[in-house]
Amino acid sequence: MSEIEITDVAMRFRSRHGDVTALERISLTVPDGQFACIVGPSGCGKSTLLMVAAGLITPTEGEVLVNGKPTVEPGADRGMVFQSYSLYPWLSVRRNIEFGPEIKKIPPAERRKTSSELIHLMKLDGFADAYPKVLSGGMKQRAAIARALAGDPEVLLMDEPFGALDAQTRQIMQELLTDIWQRYRKTVLFVTHDIEEAIFLGDVIYVMTSRPGRIRTTLVVDLPRPRTFDTLAGARFAELRNQVVGVIHEESLKAVESELARA
Amino acid sequence: MSRVRAAEVAPAPSAVGPRRRQGFIRTYLTPKQAIPGQARLILAVGSFVFVVGVWWLLASLVQNALFVPSPYQVVVTWWDMMVNLGFYNDVGWSAFRIVAGFLLAAAAAVPLGLLMGSFEAVRSFFNPPINAIRYMPASAFIPLLILLQGLGEDEKITIIWIGVFFQLVLMVMDIAHRVPDEMLNVAYTLGASRWTVFYKVFLPATFPEVVDALRITMGWAWTYLIVAELVAAEHGIGSFILIAERYLRADRIIAAIITIGVLGLITDTLFAIAHRLAFPYVEKVRA
Numbered sequence: 001m002s003e004i005e006i007t008d009v010a011m012r013f014r015s016r017h018g019d020v021t022a023l024e025r026i027s028l029t030v031p032d033g034q035f036a037c038i039v040g041p042s043g044c045g046k047s048t049l050l051m052v053a054a055g056l057i058t059p060t061e062g063e064v065l066v067n068g069k070p071t072v073e074p075g076a077d078r079g080m081v082f083q084s085y086s087l088y089p090w091l092s093v094r095r096n097i098e099f100g101p102e103i104k105k106i107p108p109a110e111r112r113k114t115s116s117e118l119i120h121l122m123k124l125d126g127f128a129d130a131y132p133k134v135l136s137g138g139m140k141q142r143a144a145i146a147r148a149l150a151g152d153p154e155v156l157l158m159d160e161p162f163g164a165l166d167a168q169t170r171q172i173m174q175e176l177l178t179d180i181w182q183r184y185r186k187t188v189l190f191v192t193h194d195i196e197e198a199i200f201l202g203d204v205i206y207v208m209t210s211r212p213g214r215i216r217t218t219l220v221v222d223l224p225r226p227r228t229f230d231t232l233a234g235a236r237f238a239e240l241r242n243q244v245v246g247v248i249h250e251e252s253l254k255a256v257e258s259e260l261a262r263a
Numbered sequence: 264m265s266r267v268r269a270a271e272v273a274p275a276p277s278a279v280g281p282r283r284r285q286g287f288i289r290t291y292l293t294p295k296q297a298i299p300g301q302a303r304l305i306l307a308v309g310s311f312v313f314v315v316g317v318w319w320l321l322a323s324l325v326q327n328a329l330f331v332p333s334p335y336q337v338v339v340t341w342w343d344m345m346v347n348l349g350f351y352n353d354v355g356w357s358a359f360r361i362v363a364g365f366l367l368a369a370a371a372a373v374p375l376g377l378l379m380g381s382f383e384a385v386r387s388f389f390n391p392p393i394n395a396i397r398y399m400p401a402s403a404f405i406p407l408l409i410l411l412q413g414l415g416e417d418e419k420i421t422i423i424w425i426g427v428f429f430q431l432v433l434m435v436m437d438i439a440h441r442v443p444d445e446m447l448n449v450a451y452t453l454g455a456s457r458w459t460v461f462y463k464v465f466l467p468a469t470f471p472e473v474v475d476a477l478r479i480t481m482g483w484a485w486t487y488l489i490v491a492e493l494v495a496a497e498h499g500i501g502s503f504i505l506i507a508e509r510y511l512r513a514d515r516i517i518a519a520i521i522t523i524g525v526l527g528l529i530t531d532t533l534f535a536i537a538h539r540l541a542f543p544y545v546e547k548v549r550a
Contacts, residue, residue: 056448076454086445089544090467100453103463131544144449151453 002154002187004030008062011048021212022048028206035181035188037202039195045213046191050159054080066155079153083160085140087132093143094128100151118146138169155187174200178227195244209251217247332514341518356498357488364423365484369477372431380439393429401426402490419491426487427480434476442468471542478534485527
């Protein structure tokens with residue numbers, strides 16, 4: 001059982017132009033083994049929510065429970081993948097992946113077994129001893145995901161992990177990620193601004209709006225698994241996409257109107 | 264260089280995109296365009312030949328060996344200085360002062376800079392005075408230090424220390440401050456403690472740039488040393504230059520200055536080699 005329970009999380013910052021509400025009382029639960037996506041425009045606070053779940057920042061109000069434990073500090077039970085390639089340039093791909101197990105003092109032989117398996121799974125064969133500088137963007141991010149999985153976290157928090165990749169690479173990475181998820185069945189909270197990505201990957205989608213950040217709609221994605229490239233061409237996929245686009249469009253219009261009203 | 268190579272091996276006829284145009288003007292007068300490696304080498308050697316050539320021309324035009332000696336004369340003088348005047352001794356003294364002053368400055372500046380870059384409390388405390396002292400020229404401290412310390416080695420070393428420390432500490436602070444948050448956050452989410460993050464992520468993340476900063480400040484150390492030796496010293500390249508001036512020996516002054524230049528070049532090259540050996544993973548942006 002690895003459940004993420006977000007209860008009434010609010011985040012307010014004090015800025016020069018007065019108080020800014022980044023998140024306004026967000027509550028959601030990701031049950032064990034679910035792939036949950038949060039979609040929203042940039043600046044809606046979705047990354048902030050993820051940082052709170054990771055325990056990297058403390059919310060103004062509310063709390064996040066993972067397995068019933070409040071996430072007041074970051075820990076190995078919540079692996080995180082960031083958008084920017086956060087691989088350690090001074091470590092080989094293998095040593096990067098073994099970083100988590102090494103901290104946990106797992107014996108070298110076992111560490112090596114884990115990393116070899118993940119290197120193969122993430123299609124990084126032949127690059128185990130390479131430094132990150134020779135890897136392409138997609139490979140770097142595969143290594144970063146492998147590193148997060150090697151720590152054997154209970155939940156995986158992903159902050160726009162494919163945001164910096166080109167469209168073709170992103171598609172390949174999404175397919176790879178569904179395969180991996182199918183295999184490990186981790187509880188995932190995945191943040192993205194890409195609607196199609198969220199539909200392709202998620203069991204459920206939370207559509208967020210900005211200023212203040214709140215959840216506008218929750219959408220259950222009933223597309224069958226395993227999902228493949230063909231899923232994208234299906235009628236149901238298009239239907240779901242239109243639904244989400246509609247909600248976001250409505251919200252954007254509202255935002256423009258409220259801006260005009262203030263002006 | 265790699266771009267040119269790629270263009271050379273590319274199957275030009277079958278390429279769909281526009282072929283890269285050739286020609287002297289397009290190759291050499293397009294901003295930021297790579298030039299052939301051979302041309303780079305020729306230009307690099309040519310610049311040395313040019314400088315020496317101009318010097319030679321000037322010397323033969325002036326025809327006054329007292330004030331404008333020819334390159335050949337300077338080489339002869341340099342040999343004479345080494346064999347008959349014990350110039351190597353002065354070089355040794357200067358090198359000793361540089362190394363001692365520089366090491367003492369680095370030993371203080373690097374740890375403090377790293378702490379200032381990572382802890383806001385340390386930065387808030389040290390930054391204002393260090394930033395202020397940075398603007399005070401190290402050479403202005405020489406008379407004061409002579410009063411306090413006399414004319415010995417400690418005075419020279421202190422000058423270098425002042426000149427290097429205050430610059431280096433701020434450079435290192437900046438390097439430490441630029442370590443991406445994500446790098447540290449990833450380690451936290453893999454279960455690392457603060458201490459582990461510090462020595463396994465933060466420190467290694469700063470190393471290559473710290474060595475770069477050391478390399479740059481090492482060059483400045485020479486300036487401060489020579490000034491200190493010019494003001495008052497018994498040995499050293501600076502004092503040798505001062506004596507040469509009294510005897511109207513421009514050739515010796517030039518030979519001594521070139522010696523400093525060569526020593527600087529050697530140190531710089533050693534730093535560059537050490538950097539490449541120690542940090543093979545750093546992405547090099549080819550200049």
